[in-house]
Amino acid sequence: MAEKVLMKGNEAxxxxxxxxxxxxxxxxxxxxxxxxxxxxxxxxxxNGGTYLQAESEIAAINMVLGAASxxxxxxxxxxxxxxxxxxxxxxYLAGSxxxxxxxxxxxxxxxxxxxxxxxxxxxxxxxxxxxxxxxVIVVAPSTVQEMVNLTYDAFDMADLYRMxxxxxxxxxxxxxxxxxxxxxxxxxxxxxxxxxxxxxxxxRKKNIVNSLYLDPAELERTNFERYxxxxxxxxxxxxxxxxxxxxxxxxxxxxxxxxRVAKNAVLAARDAGIKVGIVRPITxxxxxxxxLKEVAKTAKAFLSVELxxxxxxxxxxxxxxxxxxxxxxxxxxxxxxxxxxxxxxIKEISxxxx
Amino acid sequence: MKNEIVIAxxxxxxxxxxxxxxxxxxxxxxxxxSWLPSYGPEMRGGTANCSVIISDSxxxxxxxxxxxxxxxxxxxxxxxxxxxxxxxxxxxxxxxLITRKVAREDVKSFYIPSTQMANDNGMTGLANMIMLGxxxxxxxxxxxxxIIAAIKKVVPARKAEMLxxxxxxxxxxxxxxx
Numbered sequence: 001m002a003e004k005v006l007m008k009g010n011e012a013x014x015x016x017x018x019x020x021x022x023x024x025x026x027x028x029x030x031x032x033x034x035x036x037x038x039x040x041x042x043x044x045x046x047n048g049g050t051y052l053q054a055e056s057e058i059a060a061i062n063m064v065l066g067a068a069s070x071x072x073x074x075x076x077x078x079x080x081x082x083x084x085x086x087x088x089x090x091x092y093l094a095g096s097x098x099x100x101x102x103x104x105x106x107x108x109x110x111x112x113x114x115x116x117x118x119x120x121x122x123x124x125x126x127x128x129x130x131x132x133x134x135x136v137i138v139v140a141p142s143t144v145q146e147m148v149n150l151t152y153d154a155f156d157m158a159d160l161y162r163m164x165x166x167x168x169x170x171x172x173x174x175x176x177x178x179x180x181x182x183x184x185x186x187x188x189x190x191x192x193x194x195x196x197x198x199x200x201x202x203x204r205k206k207n208i209v210n211s212l213y214l215d216p217a218e219l220e221r222t223n224f225e226r227y228x229x230x231x232x233x234x235x236x237x238x239x240x241x242x243x244x245x246x247x248x249x250x251x252x253x254x255x256x257x258x259x260r261v262a263k264n265a266v267l268a269a270r271d272a273g274i275k276v277g278i279v280r281p282i283t284x285x286x287x288x289x290x291x292l293k294e295v296a297k298t299a300k301a302f303l304s305v306e307l308x309x310x311x312x313x314x315x316x317x318x319x320x321x322x323x324x325x326x327x328x329x330x331x332x333x334x335x336x337x338x339x340x341x342x343x344x345x346i347k348e349i350s351x352x353x354x
Numbered sequence: 355m356k357n358e359i360v361i362a363x364x365x366x367x368x369x370x371x372x373x374x375x376x377x378x379x380x381x382x383x384x385x386x387x388s389w390l391p392s393y394g395p396e397m398r399g400g401t402a403n404c405s406v407i408i409s410d411s412x413x414x415x416x417x418x419x420x421x422x423x424x425x426x427x428x429x430x431x432x433x434x435x436x437x438x439x440x441x442x443x444x445x446x447x448x449x450x451l452i453t454r455k456v457a458r459e460d461v462k463s464f465y466i467p468s469t470q471m472a473n474d475n476g477m478t479g480l481a482n483m484i485m486l487g488x489x490x491x492x493x494x495x496x497x498x499x500x501i502i503a504a505i506k507k508v509v510p511a512r513k514a515e516m517l518x519x520x521x522x523x524x525x526x527x528x529x530x531x532x
Contacts, residue, residue: 006378006381032393172416175390176389176391176416177388178388178389178413178416257415261415263414263415339414
């Protein structure tokens, strides 16, 4: 490990992407993620890559599709309204089985919304990032260091499973500075990209990248195959961090920046003698259902802490088959709860349990 | 050690920069640190503020709602954050730009005419560093040497001529008696 450097989350994402071998970035500026593009503009060229500010988000995502087809590690990044614009292209990437990494540094919505931090693109990221039957892997860092580590892994998972991976952050994580260090290499073994359209040189059969299937039986077959892959991903890639959950009566579930706020509240609640812990999902798709199922054996209640109208509550309920009550502590539209608000909710639930 | 700090003032006063120097110093001294700016339209000349946390345990929320230390460099900032300071907290006030006193009696307050001092010494724009110098003098846990080392890290090479001025400004605040 190298020396620790102090970086904004957005800059750390960009630096980590280049170190992970990303040589193409196509994007369009939008607060609060613009530093990703700005850092790329400054550094991509001397790393031998291409940075291009496209004329729109739609153009950028289709440039991503082109670079990915040629087997290159490619990144685009945006914030909520910009991601909506990219969704058509993301569906095409998924339908073409192409690896790519997409960053969403969320801001308040819907519509043009605001520019302050939010987690209200949860449904979009985990369920509906475009039309058709598909998923993308969604990772949710909660520190600048984790933004670095998950960027390496996002590129690896994209290549390994031949699918888009989204890094889902928010305005707090994008804008804050924390120390980070950059690992020299990633650890996964990856298959050769023998499907890429790199030119046959007259020596092999041509590769075709495509998402158009006019024969419904063939389209159904590709969807079935893709969902078999998804099952494998669900079995192997679920990731969550547990904190003080062993003896917890109340389990807070929170990801990203909200998990940091929740952690302050959990520590304060422990000081007040309440048995509470946190499960912090690191992957949002696949959702860490196995961890929640395990925790639900002993927990009496769950509390989702999130910067949305409660979009993650469904995944908690589905994971534990509604076996325990799931409460919600939330702010939205760019507002962030104080630890005291979470603590009050924990105390309220704790009172009801006795 | 745990310090939760809010630095607040106008955009252009170097609010975010002085926070950056603080966290760099904290990091080089082996502490956990976080820095979170206000972002958006206020960067373009309205109020600017940043949350700084320097701690010996892992940092949860990077948002400082209730600062132990407030550095206020204009009146709207004092008005906005005065009530949020924790009991027995500390306030550092740029008394050139803020003419009123801190009303809280459970807060220890220092008044530094830093904008005037900067202007009088050919250091216009470095009131932020004068304030920082006073903070490290009065708050345990900060060392002058670490702050100077941090300034050397944070001032970009193309602005090398600013290095000495920044250091001098910090020293001026450090040595200010008042």
